[in-house]
Structures are given as C-alpha cells and as structure tokens.
Amino acid sequence: ETGVTQSPTHLIKTRGQQVTLRCSSQSGHNTVSWYQQALGQGPQFIFQYYREEENGRGNFPPRFSGLQFPNYSSELNVNALELDDSALYLCASSLQQGPGELFFGEGSRLTVL
Amino acid sequence: DAKTTQPPSMDCAEGRAANLPCNHSTISGNEYVYWYRQIHSQGPQYIIHGLKNNETNEMASLIITEDRKSSTLILPHATLRDTAVYYCIVRVDGNNRLAFGKGNQVVVIP
Numbered sequence: 001e002t003g004v005t006q007s008p009t010h011l012i013k014t015r016g017q018q019v020t021l022r023c024s025s026q027s028g029h030n031t032v033s034w035y036q037q038a039l040g041q042g043p044q045f046i047f048q049y050y051r052e053e054e055n056g057r058g059n060f061p062p063r064f065s066g067l068q069f070p071n072y073s074s075e076l077n078v079n080a081l082e083l084d085d086s087a088l089y090l091c092a093s094s095l096q097q098g099p100g101e102l103f104f105g106e107g108s109r110l111t112v113l
Numbered sequence: 114d115a116k117t118t119q120p121p122s123m124d125c126a127e128g129r130a131a132n133l134p135c136n137h138s139t140i141s142g143n144e145y146v147y148w149y150r151q152i153h154s155q156g157p158q159y160i161i162h163g164l165k166n167n168e169t170n171e172m173a174s175l176i177i178t179e180d181r182k183s184s185t186l187i188l189p190h191a192t193l194r195d196t197a198v199y200y201c202i203v204r205v206d207g208n209n210r211l212a213f214g215k216g217n218q219v220v221v222i223p
Contacts, residue, residue, distance in 0.1 A: 002156070002158075004156075031209055033209045033210070035211075035213075040215075041215065042198075042200060042213030042214050042215050042216055043157065043211070043213045044213070045210045045211065045212070048209050048210065056209065056210055058210065090156050090157070092156075092157075092209070094209060100162075101159040101162075102157075102159065102209060102211065103159070104156030104157045104158070105156050106155055106156045107155075107156055
C-alpha cells in the first residue's frame with residue numbers, strides 16, 4: 001500500500017473520445033507525475049506537476065494534459081483518443097522533487113477500440 | 114539521463130541470494146542509481162537507491178562500483194513473491210522523470 005489511489009481501474013473508450021483519469025496522492029506529497037505503460041514495455045514519463053504547475057514533460061503530444069489541485073490530487077486528460085493510447089496509466093507522488101522514493105498507484109488500464 | 118543495460122531475464126533459486134546486474138557506464142556525477150520492481154499488474158515498487166556508497170535496507174542491498182559505471186542489486190533470500198520485473202534507473206537529483214527501460218524479468222524458482 002503506497003497511499004496513492006487511482007480511478008477508474010479499468011475503462012474502455014473508442015477512438016476520438018476523451019478520457020479523464022484521476023489520482024489521489026499520498027498525504028503531504030506536493031509532486032505528482034504520470035506515466036504510460038504499453039503492454040510489455042517499461043513505463044514512459046508523460047509529465048510532472050509541482051505545486052499545481054507543470055514543470056516537466058516527456059515526448060507526448062499536447063492532447064495529453066493534466067491538472068494538479070490544491071489538495072495535490074491530479075488528473076490526466078487525453079483528447080482525441082487513438083488506438084495506441086491503450087495502456088496502463090500510472091500516477092506517482094513524492095514529497096518533493098529531490099532524491100527519494102516515488103510512490104506509484106496501481107494504475108488505470110485504458111483500452112481504446 | 115544516462116541509460117542503463119540489464120539482462121532481459123534471469124532465474125534464481127528460492128532461498129538463495131539473487132544478484133541483479135546493471136550497467137550505467139555513462140552515468141554522471143549527480144545521477145543516483147534507483148531500483149524499482151513491478152509485480153504483474155501492479156504499480157512499480159521502490160526498492161532502494163544510492164549515489165556512491167553501498168546501501169542496504171529491509172528489502173535489498175545495492176552495491177555500486179567505485180567508478181559508478183555498474184551496480185548490483187542483491188536480494189538476500191529470494192522468495193517466490195520476488196518474481197517481478199526489476200528496473201535499474203539513473204535519476205538526476207531534483208528530477209522525477211524516471212527512464213524505466215524494459216527491465217529484467219526475474220523468476221524465482223522453487
């Protein structure tokens with residue numbers, strides 16, 4: 001148990017639709033990052049939020065966007081879904097941006113048909 | 114971030130020490146070595162990290178060579194529950210962007 005919860009755990013969408021995934025960070029953690037994990041691959045960094053501002057982004061198009069709220073919970077939004085967006089989406093929180101442990105949730109598995 | 118090289122898979126015997134190698138020959142001075150593991154269908158789990166010195170915690174030991182170009186994660190007494198994909202990652206201080214790679218699929222055999 002990491003204290004990081006994600007919802008929904010599973011969902012199915014069709015191409016062109018939009019999806020919102022949610023993450024509740026461990027209490028007191030002010031940094032959250034999102035990762036995409038395709039089947040058989042390691043997680044790929046999407047972006048990171050620190051104190052409600054995006055401050056790092058991986059190689060993902062603008063249709064991947066996010067929010068971090070004052071209570072440090074977070075959302076990942078994906079517009080215009082494509083088949084290749086099918087993956088496990090992982091949220092990770094940490095106390096700060098320095099060295100230390102990232103706490104991962106169990107992920108949201110998205111299937112795009 | 115520096116890249117890491119791990120074997121794609123390995124088996125180890127239950128009850129024995131498991132030694133998981135990792136090469137990171139291009140690591141720079143401010144990059145930490147991190148190990149995570151991912152049990153099937155779960156989120157990655159932090160194991161241990163280090164900069165220069167060897168580290169030990171309740172899960173594992175991390176041995177980093179003096180030139181920092183490679184490291185070994187040691188699971189002292191492997192159990193069946195240690196079967197997982199193990200990721201060796203180098204991480205820049207202050208950066209939460211972890212470059213996971215494909216990892217090492219470790220299977221603990223009874």
